[in-house]
Amino acid sequence: MPGTELFGAEEKKEVNDVLETGVLFRYNHDNERKGIWKAKDFESELKKFTGAKHALAVSSGSAAVSTALASCGVGYGDEVIVPPFTFVATIEAVMLAGAIPVFAEIDETLCLSPEGILSVITPKTKAVLLVHMCGAIGHMDEIIKICKDHNLKFIEDSAQALGSSYKGKMAGTFGLMGCYSFDFFKIVTCGEGGIVVTNDEQLYKNADTFSDHGHDHIGTMRGMEQHPNIGSNYRIGEMNAAIGLAQMRKINTILAKQRQNKLEIAKSLRQYPQITFREVPDEAGDSCTFISFFTPNEATTRKVVKAFAENGVDACQYWYDNMFHYIRQWDHIRDLKSTYKMPVHVLEHPQDYANIKFPKSDNVVSRLISMVIKVNWTEAQLYDRIARIERSLDAVFA
Numbered sequence: 001m002p003g004t005e006l007f008g009a010e011e012k013k014e015v016n017d018v019l020e021t022g023v024l025f026r027y028n029h030d031n032e033r034k035g036i037w038k039a040k041d042f043e044s045e046l047k048k049f050t051g052a053k054h055a056l057a058v059s060s061g062s063a064a065v066s067t068a069l070a071s072c073g074v075g076y077g078d079e080v081i082v083p084p085f086t087f088v089a090t091i092e093a094v095m096l097a098g099a100i101p102v103f104a105e106i107d108e109t110l111c112l113s114p115e116g117i118l119s120v121i122t123p124k125t126k127a128v129l130l131v132h133m134c135g136a137i138g139h140m141d142e143i144i145k146i147c148k149d150h151n152l153k154f155i156e157d158s159a160q161a162l163g164s165s166y167k168g169k170m171a172g173t174f175g176l177m178g179c180y181s182f183d184f185f186k187i188v189t190c191g192e193g194g195i196v197v198t199n200d201e202q203l204y205k206n207a208d209t210f211s212d213h214g215h216d217h218i219g220t221m222r223g224m225e226q227h228p229n230i231g232s233n234y235r236i237g238e239m240n241a242a243i244g245l246a247q248m249r250k251i252n253t254i255l256a257k258q259r260q261n262k263l264e265i266a267k268s269l270r271q272y273p274q275i276t277f278r279e280v281p282d283e284a285g286d287s288c289t290f291i292s293f294f295t296p297n298e299a300t301t302r303k304v305v306k307a308f309a310e311n312g313v314d315a316c317q318y319w320y321d322n323m324f325h326y327i328r329q330w331d332h333i334r335d336l337k338s339t340y341k342m343p344v345h346v347l348e349h350p351q352d353y354a355n356i357k358f359p360k361s362d363n364v365v366s367r368l369i370s371m372v373i374k375v376n377w378t379e380a381q382l383y384d385r386i387a388r389i390e391r392s393l394d395a396v397f398a
């Protein structure tokens with residue numbers, strides 16, 4: 001992924017600042033740290049980029065989703081509408097919160113469809129946890145309207161969509177809270193880390209306390225701080241934050257390069273009438289971390305995937321078979337296999353997870369291929385890749 005491709009001197013410099021002082025902890029130690037506050041700087045950089053009023057860095061994107069749910073008051077027995085196509089972390093966070101995941105169908109935007117959401121709302125629905133999959137945004141206006149009309153909390157798992165926007169507004173800044181991930185596979189990385197954003201000061205305070213054992217972070221004596229509520233440790237460390245800071249400063253360069261590379265590949269794919277593209281309601285806001293496209297049916301898609309592999313077109317994802325991104329392969333989630341008892345095991349839930357079917361999502365995901373867009377491709381490598389793509393497609397569609 002782009003961030004890891006551009007890892008270099010800037011990251012080392014930021015990490016070295018931390019190593020110089022030895023203060024690996026993000027709070028306190030004001031004298032020893034000599035003005036080095038990497039977590040705060042990382043948060044400021046992200047606020048500047050997204051336009052969010054508040055940002056709080058945490059230990060992972062998964063921790064960010066858990067923090068957002070807790071901060072927004074989503075917990076025991078609350079039904080939360082989620083997509084069946086997402087990284088499995090989204091669903092785990094709902095279950096860990098003691099809430100009940102309710103799956104709704106996606107559409108060709110690869111995100112929850114407005115009709116899908118509408119069809120699973122019950123009196124117990126508390127929130128919609130929308131995932132902007134594979135770097136772009138779905139039908140936002142319609143979904144926001146549904147949440148307003150039904151008084152649902154709207155939370156964004158924008159872990160895969162940092163840098164995507166819709167009508168000029170950044171993914172993660174539409175809902176009560178947005179969640180980003182900086183794991184090794186995201187557009188920019190900090191090793192392991194996440195950030196929650198919000199425009200609501202109270203929600204920010206909830207997140208700030210929840211992610212650090214209730215600490216209110218007022219004053220300079222950690223042991224004497226107030227603890228307005230129960231939390232845990234989802235803190236980010238200064239080393240990770242330092243890397244995240246350096247990477248955030250590269251995101252505009254990354255986005256520009258990805259968009260340029262994606263355009264070239266799209267131009268090639270457009271020669272094939274059999275291929276259609278993932279629907280992006282605001283094309284200008286596509287972060288272009290992937291180019292995602294469909295063939296007419298599952299059998300053809302499998303042929304294309306095979307041909308790509310044979311012709312050395314690497315970094316292609318066929319999510320339908322992926323063990324962690326689509327519900328078809330989530331037997332552990334479907335069967336609620338867990339080492340301990342969660343509320344979802346004992347509370348009534350409206351869906352029979354083991355047997356529920358998703359015909360619309362199956363139709364979308366079984367025909368879908370996502371290609372990673374890299375930023376370090378030389379022009380020669382890009383055109384060699386396009387030649388391999390065309391060789392593969394010519395063979396399948398011949």
Ligand SMILES: *Cc1c(COP(=O)(O)O)cnc(C)c1O
Pocket residue numbers: 060061062063065086087089090131157159160181182183192193194
């Ligand atoms: C990556 C990801 C997460 C989790 O992020 P981590 O930093 O790996 O914990 C959550 N949701 C989605 C949609 C993701 O892609």
